[in-house]
Amino acid sequence: MEIKNILPEFSLGLSPMEAVTTPCFRQICKKYGVDVLFSEFISSDALARGIESSCKKMDFKEEERPLAIQIFGNNETSLREAAELAAQSSCDWIDINWGCPVKKVAGKGCGSGILNDIGKMEYLTKKVVESVNIPVSVKTRLGYSDDNKPIVEVAERMQDVGVQLISIHGRTRNQMYKGEADWTLIGEVKNNPRMNIPVFGNGDIDSAEKMLEYKNRYGVDGILIGRAAMGNPFIFRQCKDLLEGKQASLFGIKERIDACKEHLRGLRDWRGDRYAILEMRKFYSGYFRGLNNFKPYRIRLVTTNSYEEVEEILSLIEQTFDYEF
Numbered sequence: 001m002e003i004k005n006i007l008p009e010f011s012l013g014l015s016p017m018e019a020v021t022t023p024c025f026r027q028i029c030k031k032y033g034v035d036v037l038f039s040e041f042i043s044s045d046a047l048a049r050g051i052e053s054s055c056k057k058m059d060f061k062e063e064e065r066p067l068a069i070q071i072f073g074n075n076e077t078s079l080r081e082a083a084e085l086a087a088q089s090s091c092d093w094i095d096i097n098w099g100c101p102v103k104k105v106a107g108k109g110c111g112s113g114i115l116n117d118i119g120k121m122e123y124l125t126k127k128v129v130e131s132v133n134i135p136v137s138v139k140t141r142l143g144y145s146d147d148n149k150p151i152v153e154v155a156e157r158m159q160d161v162g163v164q165l166i167s168i169h170g171r172t173r174n175q176m177y178k179g180e181a182d183w184t185l186i187g188e189v190k191n192n193p194r195m196n197i198p199v200f201g202n203g204d205i206d207s208a209e210k211m212l213e214y215k216n217r218y219g220v221d222g223i224l225i226g227r228a229a230m231g232n233p234f235i236f237r238q239c240k241d242l243l244e245g246k247q248a249s250l251f252g253i254k255e256r257i258d259a260c261k262e263h264l265r266g267l268r269d270w271r272g273d274r275y276a277i278l279e280m281r282k283f284y285s286g287y288f289r290g291l292n293n294f295k296p297y298r299i300r301l302v303t304t305n306s307y308e309e310v311e312e313i314l315s316l317i318e319q320t321f322d323y324e325f
């Protein structure tokens, strides 16, 4: 199986995000039309050691396909072991995270920390490709710093060691999340005649209109949406609408509450009440963006420690704000 054979002509993807792209949220995004899904990043060291909470992050349902499990690390043995374990989960392919900029990851040469040592990036990627009989993709950034953006060469070298898809976030490691994503180099990778694997662009896509504009301007094979999808799985339907030449759909309070409750219940079923209560807190402003005078409800949602109360507040919001927005 080759990745490009199971992708649609243009792919809309939910960008991998730690503690966000959980199975239940991915399933909700799927309902709204997302084409490609990735797990949260999973430490290869932790997977190789059999840490239960890390192994749990490999859970997924059939309906989520095509789905990639994303691993990160810097140690050849654990990267290979983690890739083998991920492959046993029967995911469609393995994605290597060579993009995470946070100190505790990049500082150890994992994630985008590897962009200081392209030779090692190439070596480790090749070892992962060789260790499994399912495809491998990578997600990375433009480079390490402003004066070091080797992504065009990196993409070629990834392709040459057998990587079948590359996703590029248009920032450098040192930029973290600051400034604006620069898509011009993503376009250069896509237009490089040496490249024949799919190239996905990523960074700052926050509306269906911007998705369509960037798709047309840079000609990428897919676009990954991250932060703008948090509490807003509806963005994928809106993207699909525009891609099909239709007007973007609007989503009323009932649909938003239903998605939010499904998300809450899914997290509870997966990891228990406490995990659900705490992890949902970062999603409410997404689900209810645009509601006038929502703040007092949000404060209650993010301060209560009772699962039942969260459900009650959500029902109250539904009764109070019964208009389209």
Ligand SMILES: Cc1cc2nc3c(=O)[nH]c(=O)nc-3n(C[C@H](O)[C@H](O)[C@H](O)COP(=O)(O)O)c2cc1C
Pocket (backbone or CB within 6 Å): 015, 016, 017, 018, 020, 040, 041, 070, 097, 099, 100, 139, 169, 202, 203, 204, 205, 224, 225, 226, 227, 228
């Ligand atoms: C909370 C959060 C967690 C993230 N976790 C991951 C991760 O596990 N793996 C990964 O490749 N990128 C991760 N990212 C980066 C996103 O996938 C994406 O590349 C980045 O947010 C830029 O896209 P956006 O502007 O659409 O959000 C994370 C980003 C955020 C905000």
